[in-house]
Amino acid sequence: MPKQLLVTFTPIRSCLVHLPSPWANALIDQGKLPQNVMVELSWPSQGTTQKAYCGWSGEASKPLDPNAVFKYGNPPPDVLAIDPQFGQAIGISEGQLVNVEFCRNVPECVSVHVEPHTEDDWEILELHAGYVEDNLLSQIRAVYNNQLMCVWIHGRTLVRLRVAEISPASPYVKLTTNAEVIVAPKVRQSTKPADIAASKILSAQQQQAAPHVCLRNLPYTLPDAHGVWIHPDDSQESGLVRISKVIPAFAGRSQPSEDTQSEPHTDKDIKAVYASITLSTLVPRNHVHIESYLSDNDPIVLTHGMKIRLQVNGKSVACVIQLSPQKGLFSSTQTTAEQNIYANFTRAAVQKASINVGEDISKSSITKEEQPPTKPKKLITMGGVDTIYGQLHRYTHANLAERDLKSQLNVPGSGGVLVTGAHGAGKTSLVKKLMEDVYHDPGCLVYTITVQCSELVDERVPVFKDMLQKWFDEAAWCAPSVLFFDDLDRLIPAEVEHADSTRSRHLAELFSRMARTMTSRHPIMIIATSQQQQSLHPTMITHHVFTELRHVNPPTRDERKQIMHAIMSEGLDVLSQSLPNIDLVAVASDTEGYLAADLTALVERAVHESAVRNIRSYDATNPIATERLELTQQDFVSARQGFVPSSLRGVKLQSSTVQWTDIGGLHETRKALLETLEWPTKYAAVFSQCPLRLRSGLMLYGYPGCGKTLLASAVAKECGLNFISVKGPEILNKYIGASEKSVRDLFDRAQAAKPCVLFFDEFDSIAPRRGHDSTGVTDRVVNQMLTQMDGAEGLDGVYVLAATSRPDLIDPALLRPGRLDKALLCGMPSFEERLDILEALSHKMTLASDVDLTHYAQNTEGFTGADLQGFFYNAHLEAIHDSMDINSFREQQKKQGPKEEKNGFVMIGKAAVKTPLTLAEKGHISQRLAMIQQGEQNHKQSALKDEPKQEVSISNSHTAAIQQSHLDKSLKSTRPSITADERLRLQLIYDEFVTGRTGELKSGEGAKGVGKRSTLG
CATH class of the missing domain: 3.40.50.300 (P-loop containing nucleotide triphosphate hydrolases)
Structure with missing residues (x-):
């Protein structure tokens, strides 16, 4: 039952009310939260009952003075305290009695469309959009149609907003954190003395309430387009529409650039255009197609994925005529007999009608510079990624294009996609190709945002939080959207030992919490790239931020062939012209382990090799024949020389000369x-x-x-x-x-x-x-x-x-x-194998002609291959000792004496009189001189490379040949490294290993014998 309360004005600075103390105490005892309490106010006014709805501030009103019993009787009425500005907005005066009743089963607000009450309110709201968004819930709780909302900026400045439409359709709704508030702009319009009548008509038309719908701009054209097209399910109205851009709340938080502040715009024309509307099923639902000529004159910035509002006049206020080279004219409403006079330009009609040619209303300048979203660049055809690309495209299409079917079947939302692979495997190009395709796909029409995480590594956490919220807000506003984070592991790496991972853990929690919240409410899909799944913080996987994991493997031979074909077919003219002459199968076979980036670099090196070859073979007598640049198979062979693919950089590979x-x-x-x-x-x-x-x-x-x-x-x-x-x-x-x-x-x-x-x-x-x-x-x-x-x-x-x-x-x-x-x-080794080993060793040594290797193969029973090598090396040393004259060598060494250290350079000039150089300075100068000399030698060798080689006579040097006596002496001093007992023991072990294994595993108990237990200290 409603109860009458006495209204008193209190500067609350909000659209909330203070309830009487008994009411407030009862609500607190019941555990009611203030944000869940709403009251209905009703009072008689001019023979009708007026109603208003508001929320409870959580505080109690101040009771009346004891002397009030003489005015209001005993007991005095309870007091309802409201703000004076709010009371004036809803039409209540101080001291008035109103009926107050609690509201039950209040639906939550999904979206609310509001308009500024005046142009001043719009200008103030533009400056403080971020503050209003953050503090709106603390001032307004109840929303209903045609409500005049009062919002205080920092408790001092008042902004009034008129509610035009609420969703769901209900007498009143409760404003929550999930509600979407859409504010229509209301820019101040400059009037001219010559157009006072037209201004009155336009102002009356603007103030008239009209239905509107929020749609996305369509990125492709329709045949024979000459206006605005929408789907019949979005609106059944036709005729003239007013097109204006809906500014999202997050746009007000962005700081204007310095250029914008330094050059303010003085033109205050409205940011809207008028056009004819046509219903067509060729346009997807929730989208609008706008002919390009509407934005050629720069009336409003229209970009793909932008939300705009179409307002259809419900009543004929003015007849707007568009000049056209055709005979037909269109009006904002259906013409009647009385209005035909304006459509038929006869002499009598012109004499009876008063027509004033005013300013073209389809032209208005922009009051704020805006950067339209970047359109995905056109990429070349990619090769070798058909399988993984098909998987990603099907997953993206199912999550974004078929979201209506998922909502009907109550299918839970899917997480994002994490694409992993080595550096240079083509992860970024693959995702960008996917974004380009879903951007132009009529079934998806996806809005795309790309974030380079490597540029945000040094950003502070609060700054990154604001940027992340802005990206998600933009993606939600232009949904369905794809939000692409490139190199996410650079920004949110996995935790490592012996290092502070607090920042990474904080960013991971922040990212996962915001991603789960936004993707559950809006059709947003997150795609990220990383080198490995383990290089990304595990919170991103365990919290289901990324549920689809795809790894880009190194390309196989056929995939490398496809990649090379794609690079050359859509590259430079020299590549496409040389493609028939190149055996890509052979190149792909020789590039095992190469990634996509390595193959691109290889093609560039091949072009460089071809250019160098063409310059060297330049013929001055026939310049036309040598000017044409064409790749050959040898150019790819030369390009691979000295080139290390990215997968092998930093990998220590062993090289050997043993054949x-x-x-x-x-x-x-x-x-x-x-x-x-x-x-x-x-x-x-x-x-x-x-x-x-x-x-x-x-x-x-x-x-x-x-x-x-x-x-x-x-x-x-x-x-x-x-x-x-x-x-x-x-x-x-x-x-x-x-x-x-x-x-x-x-x-x-x-x-x-x-x-x-x-x-x-x-x-x-x-x-x-x-x-x-x-x-x-x-x-x-x-x-x-x-x-x-x-x-x-x-x-x-x-x-x-x-x-x-x-x-x-x-x-x-x-x-x-x-x-x-x-x-x-x-x-x-057996006898034949020992003989084979000795012959292989003799290829690197000089043996006398009378040496019989068969004799030594028979006398080296029990020698291993290493023993035979040692046997030959000892014989070689014996031959060297015999060929050297030790006595003469020692006398020559005594005559020469100790050698003095030489610098190898002489300093001339002022530097020579300074203090002596240190060893480090001398070494540095010597190193630089050696580099200069090496460069000169390389230059000489390259100059003489093509000249015919001449036989160089080598001075007859004395070679130490191994004689029979040397081998006999070495054989007497060499013994087998494996004794007979050890050989027998190993033979038994090998026989048991081959034929006697039972396959039984040990019990796991450690050995008890001495020396049988292995440990690692």
Whole structure:
């Protein structure tokens, strides 16, 4: 039941009221929050009942003076305190009795359209838009149609706003944080004495309430366009419409530039145009197509994705005529018989009508410079990314273009997309190509925003928060939108040890909270790029900010061919003209491990090589024939020389000079290595059709000194693969997790350098049987290696080669199929193999003609390959000693005496009289002189490079030849490195390893014998 209260004016500075003390105490006792309490005020006025709705401020009103009983009776009425300005706005005077009743089941406001009461209110609101947005809820709680809202700026300046429309349609709604407040501009209009009548008509037309709709501008044109097109579902009105831009709330928070402040605009014309409206189903819903001629004269800034308001006049106030070269004229309403006089320009009609030609109302200047959103640039056709691009496009289309279907099915919103990949893999180009396509797709019409995170690394957290809120506000206003954060891991990296990660944690929480809030309310999709998923803060993944993860893998040979074709076909003219002459398959085969950026750089280097070749072969007699620049296959070969792809930069690759001819014996082992390592790369087209998983792991085991490491060195030279050598103990670390990280990093390096051979020497030291280590370091290393070698993804282009002399100590799980499934024995050399080894060693030494290698191969039973090499080296030293005259050499050394240090340069001038130079200064000058001399030598060599080479006579120097006596003397002093007992023991171990393995695993209990337990201190 409503109760009568006495109105008193109190400077509350808001549209809220103070309730009587009994009411306030009762609400507080019931636990009611002030923001959830709304009251209805009703009072009689001129025979009708007026109503107003307002919220409770949370405070109690001051009771009446005790002497009020003489005026109002006993007991005196309770007091309702309101602000005097608010009371005047709703039509209540002080001392008036009003009926007050609580409102129940008040719907929450979704959107409210308001208009400034006067031009002064609009100008004040433009200056303080940010303050009004932040403090509007603290001053207004209830909103209803045709309400005159009072908003105080900093408690001093009053701004009045008239409510034009609320959503949902209800007598009153409650304003909450989720409500959208749309303010229509009302710019001051300058009137001229000659156009007083026209100004009165326009002002009357502006003050008239009319329906309006908020739509997005359509980015493509319609056939035979000559006005404004909208979908019939958006509005059924036709005729003349007034087009004005709706300014979002976040636009007021942006600070004007210095240029704008220094040159203020004096023209205050309204930012609106008039045009005819046509209904068409070719226009998507919630969009409007505007002919370009409407904005050619710069009336208002219209950009794709901008929201504008179309206001259709409900009543004929003025008849606006548009001059046209055609005969037809259109009016704002349907013409009647009385109005036909204005449509038919006859002499009598002109005499009866009073027509004043005023200023063209479709022309008005802009009062504020604005930067339209950037349109995605046209990108070239990308190659080699069809699969991942199709996945991203389908996901984006489903989230943005089919959002109506998702809302009907109550499908929960999906998170953003995180695109990972190495630097130069093409992540940014891929996302920009996606944004360009969805921007022009009529089914999506997506607004795009790109943020370069690398430029925001040094920004303070409050500044970044404001910028992030502005980007999300802009995306929400122009929704559906795609918000692209490039290199997000540069801005929000993962936490690292021994460093303060407070900033990263703070930014991650801020970003995830704001992203979840905005994407749940608006059709916004977030796309980000990162080098790895682990390089981004884990909060972004665990809080479902990014639910779709896509990794850009290094391109395969066919994908590299497609990338090269796309680069050359849409590049310079010289590239497109040279494309038929280039074998892209051969270039793609020779660029294993190259990324998209590397291929682009390779093409540029090839163009440079072609230009250099063309300059060198310039023919002055026939300049036309040599002026044409054309690429050849040799240009790409020259471009690859000295070029290191980005995936191999910083990766330590081993190089070797050992060839297959330098190794004697081990023919079966070499054959198995060729089949496993060289053939899959050399004949990739054949092996790609193999339905089985190819072998990717080999283990070389055998006696010490039998050529295991030498074979691995030859693999690095002969197989054409990148080679990474790892000594066993160097990856072990006593800290928990450090050894496993070393193993992961090692395989990541090998994956980046593929095709690559990962060679583990002394493999038994890092992968022993689990349970034999008191610290558990090697156990964790074995577990990590098992995951890396035969995990869910497997190894692609990475071959693992291990060498050990004790295969029985290696954990059996590493020797099962899929890992090191092929074991190759490097046994003791037989007679034929020893002879082969001696012949291979003799190629690098000078032997006398009477030396019989067969004799020494028979007398070196039990020698390993290393022993035979030592045997030859000792003989070579004996030959050198015999060829040298030691006595004469010593006498010559005594005669020469100690050599004095020479600078190699002389200082002339004033610098010579200064203090003596220090050793560091002398070394610096010598280094610079050496660089100058080296440059001159290189210049001379390049000048003489094309000249015919002349045979250089070499002075006959004395060469120490190895004689039979030297070999006999070396054989007497050389002994086998492996004794007979040790050889027998190793032979039993190898036999048991091949034939006697049971496959049983140990129980995990540590060994109890002395010297049987391995630890890592």
